[in-house]
Amino acid sequence: MKVKVLLLLMLFAMEGFAQGKLKVGDQAPDFTANDQDGKKVSLRDYRGSKVVLYFYPKDDTPGCTAQACNLRDNISTLTSEGYVVLGVSGDDEESHKAFREKYNLPFTLVADTDKSINKAYGVWVEKERNGNKYWGTARTTFILDENGIITEIIDNVDTKQHAGQILKL
Numbered sequence: 001m002k003v004k005v006l007l008l009l010m011l012f013a014m015e016g017f018a019q020g021k022l023k024v025g026d027q028a029p030d031f032t033a034n035d036q037d038g039k040k041v042s043l044r045d046y047r048g049s050k051v052v053l054y055f056y057p058k059d060d061t062p063g064c065t066a067q068a069c070n071l072r073d074n075i076s077t078l079t080s081e082g083y084v085v086l087g088v089s090g091d092d093e094e095s096h097k098a099f100r101e102k103y104n105l106p107f108t109l110v111a112d113t114d115k116s117i118n119k120a121y122g123v124w125v126e127k128e129r130n131g132n133k134y135w136g137t138a139r140t141t142f143i144l145d146e147n148g149i150i151t152e153i154i155d156n157v158d159t160k161q162h163a164g165q166i167l168k169l
Contacts, residue, residue, distance in 0.1 A: 021122040028148045029120040036096035036109045051144040052078065052085045052166055055123045057137045059091045059099035067159040068105055074163030075106050081167065088112050089137060143169060
């Protein structure tokens with residue numbers, strides 16, 4: 001009996017992996033999590049706006065800082081094009097708050113400490129560095145329309161020119 005239960009659990013787990021990554025045209029998975037100030041943020045609250053939903057590995061690291069600051073430096077253009085920017089990483093609220101304040105970031109950072117949002121978007125992946133395997137966030141940006149439909153996915157992010165990648169779409 002235990003073997004049957006274990007096999008069943010393995011099948012369910014494999015089914016989740018078999019569903020694959022999200023693609024253009026899919027409804028973006030809704031989520032609710034805390035922002036840098038401990039306030040609840042739900043993706044559905046942004047219906048009616050285009051959303052730049054960007055996933056990044058870690059606060060205050062070179063690539064993530066370059067990406068966040070590029071978005072910050074271009075926020076007025078992004079806003080004038082109708083975009084709202086939301087950043088998501090596995091860091092906690094305190095880390096997000098410090099990162100946001102240090103670099104004067106004018107957008108919301110979502111704390112995904114349990115990685116549930118990362119997993120829902122298919123960006124929690126196995127990585128390898130120096131021969132060591134580990135799990136982490138794949139730097140990926142999802143562009144959502146006013147109805148929460150994915151219109152673009154940027155998985156080859158140029159951290160220093162990310163706003164330009166978005167605005168070219």
